[in-house]
Amino acid sequence: MASKIVLVDDDDKIAELSGQSLISKGYDVTIFTEPALAIEFILTHSDVDIIITDNIMPGINGQELIEKCYEERPDLKFILATGDDSSGIEISQYNNSVVIVPKPFKRKDLIDAIEAFK
Secondary structure, three states, rough: OOOOOEEOOOOOHHHHHHHHHHOOOOEEEEEOHHHHHHHHHHHHHHOOOEEEOOOOOOOOOHHHHHHHHHHHOOOOEEEEOOOHEEEHHOOOOOOOOOEEEEEEOOOHHHHHHHHHHH
């Protein structure tokens, strides 16, 4: 069974390009540019398996999105994409459910991170 992926990035172009590149490889991807709408969708759709999220976004950042979703759905897996130094990002509390992918990334980087969860 293919993973159901939610991709969240406030940059419309990055969200669309990243989402379409994964869709072209056969992944089932739903794209959001608003983190709050993504959280609502994730928490009401039990078929979602993996969240790919940008870290720096207005309103709710990627780390907050992960925290809110993980509280309700600890079964989820997360890929946190960040262009910033990731050394200060604490992910150990998520029991190996979070992978950090540095930006800029290539499609292969996302696919490798997705496949690592299987």
